Amino acid sequence: MRDYPLIDCTKKYHSIMVFDKNKNVLVHRWYPFVEGYSKEFIEDILQELPFIPQCAMEPFCGSGTTPVELQNHGIRCYSFEVSPFMHLLAKVKLERTYDEAILKSYRDKVAEALSNPENDIRSLEAIPFGDTVVKKNGLSKWNFHDTSLDGILDIRHAIRTKVEDERYKNLFTIALASIILQTSNMFRNGKCLSYKKGWSDRIIARNEVHNLFLEKIDTVIAEDVRILTEQSSDIHNSEICNLGDVRKNIDKVPDNSLDLIITSPPYLNSRDYTDIYMLELKVLELVNSHEDLQALRKSTIRSHVQVKYSDINPIDNSRLKQCLKDMKKSDAKSWNSDILNMICGYFEDMQLLFSEFAKKMRSGGVIYFNVANSAYFGVEVPVDYIIGDIAEDCGFTVREIRKARDLKTSPQQSGLVGKLRESVLVIDKI
Numbered sequence: 001m002r003d004y005p006l007i008d009c010t011k012k013y014h015s016i017m018v019f020d021k022n023k024n025v026l027v028h029r030w031y032p033f034v035e036g037y038s039k040e041f042i043e044d045i046l047q048e049l050p051f052i053p054q055c056a057m058e059p060f061c062g063s064g065t066t067p068v069e070l071q072n073h074g075i076r077c078y079s080f081e082v083s084p085f086m087h088l089l090a091k092v093k094l095e096r097t098y099d100e101a102i103l104k105s106y107r108d109k110v111a112e113a114l115s116n117p118e119n120d121i122r123s124l125e126a127i128p129f130g131d132t133v134v135k136k137n138g139l140s141k142w143n144f145h146d147t148s149l150d151g152i153l154d155i156r157h158a159i160r161t162k163v164e165d166e167r168y169k170n171l172f173t174i175a176l177a178s179i180i181l182q183t184s185n186m187f188r189n190g191k192c193l194s195y196k197k198g199w200s201d202r203i204i205a206r207n208e209v210h211n212l213f214l215e216k217i218d219t220v221i222a223e224d225v226r227i228l229t230e231q232s233s234d235i236h237n238s239e240i241c242n243l244g245d246v247r248k249n250i251d252k253v254p255d256n257s258l259d260l261i262i263t264s265p266p267y268l269n270s271r272d273y274t275d276i277y278m279l280e281l282k283v284l285e286l287v288n289s290h291e292d293l294q295a296l297r298k299s300t301i302r303s304h305v306q307v308k309y310s311d312i313n314p315i316d317n318s319r320l321k322q323c324l325k326d327m328k329k330s331d332a333k334s335w336n337s338d339i340l341n342m343i344c345g346y347f348e349d350m351q352l353l354f355s356e357f358a359k360k361m362r363s364g365g366v367i368y369f370n371v372a373n374s375a376y377f378g379v380e381v382p383v384d385y386i387i388g389d390i391a392e393d394c395g396f397t398v399r400e401i402r403k404a405r406d407l408k409t410s411p412q413q414s415g416l417v418g419k420l421r422e423s424v425l426v427i428d429k430i
Contacts, residue, residue, distance in 0.1 A: 005400040055260075061079040143186060145204065350387055399427065
């Protein structure tokens with residue numbers, strides 16, 4: 001195994017490897033995405049490249065930061081996203097044919113409908129699936145108070161019945177998505193959703209939910225659409241984001257066509273993004289049953305333990321095998337017995353991806369691959385180095401591994417392992 005150059009880039013990357021810097025940026029501010037990097041990360045890459053990319057790929061699109069910023073530079077980008085909610089978000093942000101006057105017309109129609117909502121909205125709009133969505137007998141906790149959910153269903157109904165154009169229907173749906181967590185009893189707490197402090201007494205009036213939605217349209221989206229309307233002649237729609245598992249859909253990218261890949265795959269941290277964005281998936285009717293939910297989880301990279309797989313053999317990598325050996329010998333306990341299988345599945349997925357990248361990328365191309373190391377059973381997994389090994393086995397050359405910042409370990413590992421490195425691998429196709 002090669003000992004790759006490890007470069008300390010914490011001063012360069014510490015503030016641009018988080019989405020927070022996008023919170024007030026055109027288009028990106030439409031939805032408060034938690035994970036992912038900022039637009040500055042993409043800008044920094046484009047500035048350091050010795051060539052102007054012609055065709056790029058983002059295999060884990062997320063909220064769409066990479067394809068949106070490449071689109072702003074006129075660079076074609078194939079992108080893929082497995083979550084139907086994140087796919088919708090990216091699709092809405094990539095659309096560049098919005099018109100200020102049309103937006104206002106639809107906004108006024110929706111506002112008029114909301115000023116006189118249906119008495120029995122639940123007879124027209126289905127309650128999202130699940131046993132804990134609203135208060136019912138036997139429950140001690142529920143996701144939404146009745147007034148909040150009715151306000152959300154009012155908005156969903158108004159969008160469905162008053163907005164004919166699919167582009168604006170999707171745009172208004174993302175505006176609705178941006179207030180779902182705010183009007184619920186939940187908050188994002190690391191790997192899961194938890195209940196807000198004092199949630200049971202925090203009642204939001206039905207019309208207040210309407211006002212939050214209209215405020216988002218009026219103060220954020222309308223302003224950005226005005227700017228986009230002015231830019232429409234300069235920036236055209238990019239390659240459409242593809243919905244689905246990149247492992248099964250990468251054939252949509254022609255061989256020997258890419259000169260740039262920028263991505264941040266799910267980290268090997270047992271985080272299931274379907275859990276984190278469960279409310280959006282349910283309320284927007286993107287997931288409507290436990291079967292839908294299970295199918296979505298099975299189509300994600302194997303970085304979590306929400307799906308049980310048959311036993312997976314580790315790829316032929318000495319660093320990985322040593323980690324697994326140390327974990328098996330460790331006295332440290334784990335919260336889930338499928339962790340080792342998850343680790344094996346994760347690197348098997350990475351091996352599959354890099355074998356495909358090798359076919360799709362032409363000579364001289366570059367990959368920027370953002371990952372983070374992990375720890376289980378008191379053993380650190382050098383994810384960046386193992387992925388470097390996988391890349392080189394597939395014919396790439398790892399130019400360097402850039403340390404971006406230190407991340408805290410989970411509470412279970414904090415007394416056994418120190419901070420974990422988040423890295424950006426810079427990988428060349430010679």
